[in-house]
Amino acid sequence: MPLTDHPLVTLRHLERSDAPAWYAYLADPVVVEHTSWDLHSIDDLQANFDDYASADASSPMRLAVVLREGGQLVGTIGLNAISPQHRTAEIAYDLAPAVWGQGVATSIVNAVVDWAFRHLGLLRIQATVLESNERSLRVLERCAFEREGYLRCYRQIRGRSGNFWLVARLAGVP
Numbered sequence: 468m469p470l471t472d473h474p475l476v477t478l479r480h481l482e483r484s485d486a487p488a489w490y491a492y493l494a495d496p497v498v499v500e501h502t503s504w505d506l507h508s509i510d511d512l513q514a515n516f517d518d519y520a521s522a523d524a525s526s527p528m529r530l531a532v533v534l535r536e537g538g539q540l541v542g543t544i545g546l547n548a549i550s551p552q553h554r555t556a557e558i559a560y561d562l563a564p565a566v567w568g569q570g571v572a573t574s575i576v577n578a579v580v581d582w583a584f585r586h587l588g589l590l591r592i593q594a595t596v597l598e599s600n601e602r603s604l605r606v607l608e609r610c611a612f613e614r615e616g617y618l619r620c621y622r623q624i625r626g627r628s629g630n631f632w633l634v635a636r637l638a639g640v641p
Contacts, residue, residue, distance in 0.1 A: 469530065469582035473574035475566065481531040481543055483516050488540040492563035501600035502561065505625050524551045532562065532575055541566045544575045546583060546592070554590040556583060572606040580610060584638040593635040595621065604632060612636045 469478055481489075490509040492498050499506075506512065519529045529545030542562035549556040558579060562572060583589045594612065596603050604614075612634040620628040 469575075469578040471574045471578040473571055475535060475569060476532050476541065476571055476575070477535050478530045478544070478575065478578065479533060481516075481519060481529045481545075483513075485531050485540045485543075486512050486516070489543060492541075493561065495564065498561065498564060501597050501603070503597065503622055503624050503629065504561070519545070525549050530579070532560075532566075532571065542571065542575070544579050546579070549587075554588055556587075556589055556592050558592050558594050567602075572603070573609050576606060576610045580636060590638045591635055593633060595631040595633055597624065598630045598632060604634070607634050607636075610636065611640070 468480075471478055486509055490506065490512055493504055493506055493512075498504075515527075515529070518527050527545060527547045527549065529543050531540050532542030532544060533540050540563075542560065544558070544560035546556040547559055558576065560572060560575060580592050583592060593615075594603075594607055595618065596607065598617075608614075613636070614632055614634050616633040618631040618633055621631040622629050
């Protein structure tokens with residue numbers, strides 16, 4: 468399990484009982500404005516929990532970001548598109564506005580990336596970031612991710628084509 472030394476939050480396994488708190492902040496248009504989330508109800512999150520519960524090495528994993536004091540869920544972070552064969556994965560995260568601007572994203576990204584390189588043996592972790600999500604791009608760049616490409620019309624975002632930056636961090640590259 469990745470560990471973060473951030474004084475405000477810690478990481479633990481995401482549980483089905485976290486769904487209401489997770490959905491509560493993902494239902495906020497400000498939170499999802501610069502993401503590809505397209506939720507219509509809490510039920511839209513349920514299929515994700517089945518994927519996260521799988522023991523398959525290529526199944527996505529997601530962790531809960533919780534307050535150290537009180538244990539309230541304030542975010543999630545995980546790895547998608549895990550390829551044991553190629554030793555790669557894609558990182559994704561989301562946070563409630565209550566913890567924005569406090570260094571939480573940088574801390575949890577560094578913790579998960581370092582853990583994935585050491586314990587999963589990954590060589591590359593990448594992220595695809597909607598071009599308008601400047602805050603997330605800054606977080607990833609602080610975490611030593613580099614922009615590698617610009618993906619035009621890469622994904623449909625709530626019915627519209629979205630352009631994304633592809634950023635990546637390689638194991639052993641400072």
